Amino acid sequence: MNMIFAIASREFRSLFLSPLAWTILAVLQFILAFLFLTQVETFTALQPKLAGIESAPGLTDIIVAPLFGNAGIILLLVTPLLTMRLICEERRNKTMALLLSAPVSNIDIILGKYLGILGLMSLMIVLMTLMPLSLLSGGELDLGKLFANILALLLLVAAFTATGLFMSCIAAHPTVAAMGTFGFLLLLWILDWTTGMKDQRSELFEYLSILRHFQNIQSGLISSVDVSYFFLFITCFILLSIRSLDNDRLQK
Amino acid sequence: MTNLIEAEHLTRYYSKHCAVNDVSFTLAKGEVLGFLGPNGAGKTTTMQMLCGNLAPSAGQIKINGFDLLDQPKSAKLSLGYLPDTPPLYRELSVDEFLSYCAQLHGIAKASVTQAVNKAKERCGLTEVADRLIANLSKGFQQRVGIAQAILHNPEVIILDEPTVGLDPIQIREIRTLIRELGQDHGVILSTHILTEVQESCSHVQIIHQGQLILNETIAGLNQQMDTGTLEVATRLTADANALLSIPGVTSIDNIAGNRIKIHHSVTANPAEQIAEKIIAAGWGLQELTPIKRSMEDIFITLTKEHGDL
Numbered sequence: 001m002n003m004i005f006a007i008a009s010r011e012f013r014s015l016f017l018s019p020l021a022w023t024i025l026a027v028l029q030f031i032l033a034f035l036f037l038t039q040v041e042t043f044t045a046l047q048p049k050l051a052g053i054e055s056a057p058g059l060t061d062i063i064v065a066p067l068f069g070n071a072g073i074i075l076l077l078v079t080p081l082l083t084m085r086l087i088c089e090e091r092r093n094k095t096m097a098l099l100l101s102a103p104v105s106n107i108d109i110i111l112g113k114y115l116g117i118l119g120l121m122s123l124m125i126v127l128m129t130l131m132p133l134s135l136l137s138g139g140e141l142d143l144g145k146l147f148a149n150i151l152a153l154l155l156l157v158a159a160f161t162a163t164g165l166f167m168s169c170i171a172a173h174p175t176v177a178a179m180g181t182f183g184f185l186l187l188l189w190i191l192d193w194t195t196g197m198k199d200q201r202s203e204l205f206e207y208l209s210i211l212r213h214f215q216n217i218q219s220g221l222i223s224s225v226d227v228s229y230f231f232l233f234i235t236c237f238i239l240l241s242i243r244s245l246d247n248d249r250l251q252k
Numbered sequence: 253m254t255n256l257i258e259a260e261h262l263t264r265y266y267s268k269h270c271a272v273n274d275v276s277f278t279l280a281k282g283e284v285l286g287f288l289g290p291n292g293a294g295k296t297t298t299m300q301m302l303c304g305n306l307a308p309s310a311g312q313i314k315i316n317g318f319d320l321l322d323q324p325k326s327a328k329l330s331l332g333y334l335p336d337t338p339p340l341y342r343e344l345s346v347d348e349f350l351s352y353c354a355q356l357h358g359i360a361k362a363s364v365t366q367a368v369n370k371a372k373e374r375c376g377l378t379e380v381a382d383r384l385i386a387n388l389s390k391g392f393q394q395r396v397g398i399a400q401a402i403l404h405n406p407e408v409i410i411l412d413e414p415t416v417g418l419d420p421i422q423i424r425e426i427r428t429l430i431r432e433l434g435q436d437h438g439v440i441l442s443t444h445i446l447t448e449v450q451e452s453c454s455h456v457q458i459i460h461q462g463q464l465i466l467n468e469t470i471a472g473l474n475q476q477m478d479t480g481t482l483e484v485a486t487r488l489t490a491d492a493n494a495l496l497s498i499p500g501v502t503s504i505d506n507i508a509g510n511r512i513k514i515h516h517s518v519t520a521n522p523a524e525q526i527a528e529k530i531i532a533a534g535w536g537l538q539e540l541t542p543i544k545r546s547m548e549d550i551f552i553t554l555t556k557e558h559g560d561l
Contacts, residue, residue, distance in 0.1 A: 006355035010341075017343045098339035098400070101303040102356040103328040249307040251266075 003104045007112025012119045015082070021120055024078055028071075029127055035070050036131045039063045060142040064132050065218055068149040071128055072156050072214060075121075076189060079157065080181035082120065083164025084174040086113045087245070092173075096248070106245040110238060114165055121157045125150060145220045152217035155230040159210065160185055162237035169244040185210070254317065255280050256330075256408045256438035257302065262311035264297050264462075271297045272308075273462040279408070284434035286453035287442040290555060294462040295442040296336055299412050302440070303333040316407050329358065332406035336413050338397025342386035346377055346396055349385055350403060357404035367403055374429060375399040390417040398426065402433065409433055410440045415448060427452045446551060460555045473550070481543040482514045482523060483507075487536030494533065498525045513543075 015021040043062045050056040090096045099109050129150055135141060164181040171177035192209035206212060210233075213226040257279035264272040272294040279285050289295045300306040302313060304320050304327070313320040318327035341349055350368040359367050372378050375395040380388060385396060394417055401409055414430070415423045430452045433439055443449060449456055449470075456473055458466040466473075484490070490512060492504045500522035505513040516522050523540065530537045 002358070003356065006352065010344075010352050014341065014343055093339075093342075094335060094337040095339040095341060097300075097303070097305050097333065097335040098353065099356070100305045101328060101331060101333040101335075102353075103325045103358055104356060105325065249305065251306070 003108040004112045004115065007099075007104070007109060008115040008119065011086075011113055011116025015116070015120055020082070024082070025124065025127065028074060028078065028124060031074060032067065032071060032128055033131065036063070036067055039066055040135075058142060059135065059139050060132075060145045063135070064141070064146055064149050067128070067132065068153050068218060069215075071125075071153060073189075075124075075153075075157055075160060076185050077182070079121075079160040079164050079185070080167075080178040082117055083161055083168055083181060084171075084178035086117065086165055086168040087241075088168045088171055088174045088177050091248075100249075106242050110165065110169075110241045110245060114161060114238065114241075117161050117165070118158060121161060122154070125153055125157070142220075148220045148222055149218050151222065152214050155217065155227065156210070156214050159230050159233045159237075162234045162241075166237045166241045166244065169241045255314075256316055257440070258312075258314040259298075259302065260312045262298065262301055262308050262313070264294075264301060264306065265309045271462055272301070272459075274311075275459065275462075275464045276311075277457060277464065277467060279438045279440060281407070281438055282435060283455055284430060284439045284441060284453045285455045285457060286449035287440060287457055287459065288444065288446065288449055288551065289442075289459040290444065293459045295459060296412055298459065299333075299410055299440070299442055300335075302410055303331060303335075304328060305333075305335075329404075330407040332401035332404065332409045334397045334401040334411045334414060336416075338393055339400070340385045340393055340396060343384065345382055345384050346372070346388075347381045349396065350399060353400045353403055357406075359404055367405070371399040371403040374402065376425065391419060391422050394418055395422070395426075398429070406437070408438045408440070412442050413444075414441065415443070415445070423448075458551065458554055465554050466550075482516065482526065483539070483541045483543055484512050484514060484526065484530070484537070485539035486510045486512075486530060487538060488534075490530060490535045491533070495526060495529065498522050498529060501526070 040063060043059060046062070087096075090099070104112075129146070132141065132146060160181075163184055164177070167177040167180040167184070168174070171180060188208065188210040190211075191205050192212050207229075213229045216223065216226045255278040257277075259278070260276050262272055262275045263270070275294075275298060277285075287295050287298070297306065301308045302315075302320075304324055307321075313327075315327040316330040318330075320327045341352075344352065347368065350371060351364055354364045354367050369378075372381055375398050377392070377395055377399055380392055385393060388396070394414070398411065398414055401411065411430070415426050418426060427448065430439060430441060434452075434454065441448075441453060454470055456466065456468050456470060457464060487510065489510055492506075492512070495501060495504060495512075495514065500516045501514055502517060503515045505515070507513055514522075514526060523542070527537060527540060
């Protein structure tokens with residue numbers, strides 16, 4: 001357990017030693033702040049009309065849900081950049097030998113790396129959540145729904161990171177890992193676009209689509225189907241990463 | 253005395269190419285084992301297998317009594333490894349890097365600083381402790397790599413070409429350090445610099461084309477090096493048959509003119525009788541030099557012999 005923490009904390013600190021983490025945090029915050037403000041303006045414009053409707057969408061529905069939805073798309077672009085170097089770079093710099101000859105198991109290495117990146121991702125989500133929370137000073141938020149959104153985004157990002165980690169394990173070059181991660185995730189994201197057309201509906205695609213499960217949780221409906229989809233997804237890629245690292249020793 | 257390393261019948265294939273073929277050896281405490289071999293002989297592959305970076309295709313490795321495959325964590329606890337490229341995180345400072353390594357090797361939080369300080373002192377890194385590894389010269393980076401390997405005071409230290417890229421003064425320091433470490437640890441050292449083995453090792457192994465072709469103590473090797481050859485120069489031509497009759501002399505080669513090479517057995521050194529004979533016969537002794545085979549010669553002969561087989 002200590003080893004996992006040691007590896008995770010080094011990974012986390014190393015991210016902040018390069019400009020990468022700072023840049024990503026800054027750019028992300030800037031874009032999301034812009035989206036947040038647009039959303040707030042929409043709400044102020046709609047407010048008089050909404051007042052007349054019964055059970056109209058509230059502040060949370062109009063501001064928080066789109067904000068977290070957009071954050072999901074932006075993180076789809078950002079995660080591959082963060083995860084591409086995890087294992088790949090260690091191999092290329094020959095630093096992998098340090099971990100392999102130390103008394104740590106491959107499980108420790110993979111989980112440590114995973115948690116290190118997840119730390120940064122959580123930090124992003126915290127910074128992002130501060131924006132809607134600031135509305136509490138002048139209005140009321142549906143905190144349950146806000147929590148559902150945070151959970152949805154956290155699970156989504158955890159799934160993204162697991163994919164990226166696996167790609168970094170199997171790719172020989174960081175850019176290849178990034179491209180692979182991005183392509184795979186984008187495919188899962190758009191997989192259920194066909195479901196719009198009635199005659200082309202596929203239940204399998206619908207289940208596989210990451211977007212659908214994300215939106216289900218986002219809407220405040222935390223069902224075990226959606227949560228277990230993410231857990232299965234994450235576990236699957238973590239296990240594959242560990243296997244891939246085991247395979248290094250057996251290289252032909 | 254228990255063996256720190258027991259390697260039995262190690263074999264490693266890269267697809268069809270056999271990099272290491274049935275290599276067995278042991279390492280005890282207090283030994284410094286020099287691993288010699290030409291490029292591509294399988295030195296690094298063997299070391300990677302010993303450190304658990306590579307699984308052997310066949311064979312078994314025990315480190316400090318623990319099987320590397322069955323109990324990897326316990327086995328690796330007593331292992332310090334410097335690969336041929338030092339595994340350094342360039343964005344960290346020396347202190348940060350060494351503390352991280354200490355944590356990885358399971359050193360308790362309270363004693364991390366102490367262990368790091370000791371390693372820095374032994375490798376002469378105290379002055380550069382705050383600098384980024386990326387900004388250090390190659391020699392210093394190499395030293396950080398060595399510091400990383402000895403940090404947790406492991407029973408077995410495996411160094412893959414530790415003196416590459418160091419200046420002569422640093423090389424001497426590192427050799428002294430290796431000898432020092434050899435007193436209460438087991439050290440394996442791979443190199444293709446022969447003098448290094450002669451200076452710092454107690455045992456030598458030569459590996460060639462994946463096979464172990466020599467496994468000797470330095471003393472034994474020194475004996476081999478004294479093959480018993482005398483080079484003799486005389487004013488007049490010496491009678492070879494007369495010299496051959498001296499007990500101990502095995503054969504005589506004519507080099508040029510009045511210069512001959514006398515081979516004799518190691519145990520009986522007939523130099524004195526030869527000198528007496530030449531003087532008595534009035535051939536006019538001008539020169540009598542014992543020829544010592546250098547380690548280079550042994551290395552080249554051994555690797556050549558096996559190449560021909």
